[in-house]
Amino acid sequence: MISILTVLFIQYGLRFISWFRESFNLENIKATGFRLASTYIPQVKAHIDKELENLRVDSVKKYVERRKDALRSLPAKGQKSQDILAKINKIAAPSWKYF
Numbered sequence: 836m837i838s839i840l841t842v843l844f845i846q847y848g849l850r851f852i853s854w855f856r857e858s859f860n861l862e863n864i865k866a867t868g869f870r871l872a873s874t875y876i877p878q879v880k881a882h883i884d885k886e887l888e889n890l891r892v893d894s895v896k897k898y899v900e901r902r903k904d905a906l907r908s909l910p911a912k913g914q915k916s917q918d919i920l921a922k923i924n925k926i927a928a929p930s931w932k933y934f
Contacts, residue, residue, distance in 0.1 A: 872879045 873883050874880070
């Protein structure tokens with residue numbers, strides 16, 4: 836006769852094995868290592884910050900033409916809501932195919 840303790844041990848053991856197989860794959864190990872390195876190693880953090888700054892600069896260069904007519908400050912006189920919606924629709928029209 837199998838005791839309840841043996842059944843529980845087998846169930847928890849099998850559950851632990853399945854959890855271990857799901858959690859400890861190569862992608863999860865790499866992601867955890869990268870997250871820890873980027874948090875606790877100053878050289879890695881500095882390199883990541885440098886790459887993010889380069890990405891920001893490249894994005895600004897890439898999209899500066901699309902933002903040339905963006906409002907830099909609020910106008911002295913308000914605009915009608917229809918004009919605002921028309922401007923938003925005009926700017927957003929090329930992006931509709933992606934959403």
